[in-house]
Amino acid sequence: MNAPAQELPLFYQPSGNEVTLFGEAAAQGMPVLIKGPTGCGKTRFVQHMAQRLGRPLYTVACHDDLSAADLVGRHLIGSDGTWWQDGPLTRAVREGGICYLDEVVEARQDTVVVLHPLADDRRELFIERTGESLVAPPGFMLVVSYNPGYQNLLKGMKPSTRQRFVALRFDYPAAEVEAGIIAREANVDMELAQRLAQLGVALRRLGRQELEEVCSTRLLVLTARLIHAGLAPREACRAGLAEPLSDDEGTVAALMDLVDVHFA
Numbered sequence: 001m002n003a004p005a006q007e008l009p010l011f012y013q014p015s016g017n018e019v020t021l022f023g024e025a026a027a028q029g030m031p032v033l034i035k036g037p038t039g040c041g042k043t044r045f046v047q048h049m050a051q052r053l054g055r056p057l058y059t060v061a062c063h064d065d066l067s068a069a070d071l072v073g074r075h076l077i078g079s080d081g082t083w084w085q086d087g088p089l090t091r092a093v094r095e096g097g098i099c100y101l102d103e104v105v106e107a108r109q110d111t112v113v114v115l116h117p118l119a120d121d122r123r124e125l126f127i128e129r130t131g132e133s134l135v136a137p138p139g140f141m142l143v144v145s146y147n148p149g150y151q152n153l154l155k156g157m158k159p160s161t162r163q164r165f166v167a168l169r170f171d172y173p174a175a176e177v178e179a180g181i182i183a184r185e186a187n188v189d190m191e192l193a194q195r196l197a198q199l200g201v202a203l204r205r206l207g208r209q210e211l212e213e214v215c216s217t218r219l220l221v222l223t224a225r226l227i228h229a230g231l232a233p234r235e236a237c238r239a240g241l242a243e244p245l246s247d248d249e250g251t252v253a254a255l256m257d258l259v260d261v262h263f264a
Helices: 018-028 042-053 068-072 088-095 110-118 175-186 190-205 216-230 233-245 250-262
Strands: 031-033 057-061 073-078 081-086 098-102 124-127 132-135 141-146 164-171
Touching: 018 088, 018 164, 031 042, 031 068, 042 057, 042 098, 042 141, 057 088, 068 073, 068 088, 068 110, 081 088, 088 098, 088 110, 088 124, 088 132, 110 124, 110 141, 132 190, 132 216, 190 233, 190 250, 216 233, 233 250
Parallel strands: 031 141, 031 164, 057 098, 098 141
Antiparallel strands: 073 081, 124 132
């Protein structure tokens, strides 16, 4: 949950006007909601935009046990006594950075409520334990993401929360665009990248009837890296695609049949 050190610029291939929309939201101090399937580039996009805007980025992977204190901060006790330690949300507010909550619907609703004053015109964070009330500087930006495919009655974003954000919808890129991403990210030739991209399209056609989650761009890149490292394509596809996508032996066998079609 720490802000990463400055690194070389991250590659990101736009698929629409998301860069412009995010930049305008940042300029206007608007919070942004990004929704899209697993591994379609949501996190990479936020990292890219943080670098592009020159703002520190604090990323929080949300989960069932995430508490408000995990975001805001808590008092710690040590040999020198008690002191206050800011959480990632508070640090982002103080520094005028970006706080990115990945898979925000996984967090408890009572935790998400702490975001409300930051996600409306108040742009304010109240720290109950210290009595501080922090007004976010212009550079602060709240960004959240989730996968709509995982939503259900128990895990969904309340309208009262969702309507505080401007929203971007992400999806997997078109095959020709995805091939370019695979080639660049895995340092493989375009012919191999195109085969993997077409295999990705075929795997996604299976949909949720066969798979809990469809093939992501991330998995295709990992598979390409295995092949680049010297593994046979079929072996790499089993390890990088078929086995991660399903535990069912019959389903894995069906996935490998598709691999054989594309890597005959």
